[in-house]
Amino acid sequence: MSSFAENLQNIDRRYLYLTLLLIVVIGLLVPIPLPLAVGPQARGVYDAIEKADPRKLAIVSTLWSASTQGENRPQTRVIIEHLMRRKLKFALIAFGDPQSTILAYEVADELAPKYGYKYGRDWINFGFRADIAGTLKGMVRNIEETLKQDTKERKPLHQFPIMKGIRNFDDVGFIAEVSASANYVSWLGLVAGSTDAPFCYAPTSVMAPELYTYIDSGQIAGMLFGIKGAAEYERMLGIKGFTTRAITPVSLTLILLFVLIGLGNYGMFASRRQGGKA
Structure with missing residues (x-):
């Protein structure tokens, strides 16, 4: 049976696309006040x-x-x-x-x-x-x-x-x-x-x-x-306007990207440690 760490590296991409779609749709339809600093x-x-x-x-x-x-x-x-x-x-x-x-x-x-x-x-x-x-x-x-x-x-x-x-x-x-x-x-x-x-x-x-x-x-x-x-x-x-609403799913998508990168790296290092002990 595959370990949890191995599963993190092999997430079905369909779930990832579905999560991304939900973030975009919800971000456009539901006002989510996120901080936006003017540069x-x-x-x-x-x-x-x-x-x-x-x-x-x-x-x-x-x-x-x-x-x-x-x-x-x-x-x-x-x-x-x-x-x-x-x-x-x-x-x-x-x-x-x-x-x-x-x-x-x-x-x-x-x-x-x-x-x-x-x-x-x-x-x-x-x-x-x-x-x-x-x-x-x-x-x-x-x-x-x-x-x-x-x-x-x-x-x-x-x-x-x-x-x-x-x-x-x-x-x-x-x-x-x-x-x-x-x-x-x-x-x-x-x-x-x-x-x-x-x-x-x-x-x-x-x-x-x-x-x-x-x-x-x-x-x-x-x-x-x-x-x-x-x-x-x-x-x-x-x-x-629309741009203010549109920046919300953009920000949430970036957060999702960082989370997935973190999970993927955690799964990789955890798998290596398990392999070394074996």
Whole structure:
């Protein structure tokens, strides 16, 4: 008969998947108040928007699609909602994936009525641009000459009230990139030196570790670390939305992972001791 220690190393994986499913479902359906500390990275994004000059334009750049919207959509939403709360005018622009401009537009368009935002006056969509390097180099010199027109109404940018007095990045007060890719390299290399606007980044969780060097050096003012960063931001905004609920099963899943690792290691060492005595 197998010992208890051996059984710990051979748990039927179906039970593990069932436990994981129950944790996710219960975590989403039942409010479980778990502590969520707001990190300095998320605080950096919040402070950058709070300090942004209302006379200048904010730019929200996106590069994400349906495959990463579980993390990137909440990040986009909390950033745009904070901009609207502060009554800051902003522009959307997308690189890398055409889906991104549509998905980000949906988020802004959904929030606009809540805050009385009017397209063309308070916010605008520059749309998808295939060449990020060429586009950013051109925007450093002149935004209107580079981008020509918006995506929604296909009108010249100078016809929109929001673009009055906006020439280049000297007239930009805040930049955020929500991305599942490494677009921050282009922003830091081509734009950071031409503007005083703080640059903030909202990557997927797997990308976040490589960015701490840029945060420590001050090149990135703040970061939203995947869905956790979005949940932290909701807390700062006083919102109890889907992201706040979703972070509960994420936390409980990590706890389950640590418990299983501990049980597996205990079973392995216990089995070795029994074998040695035999």
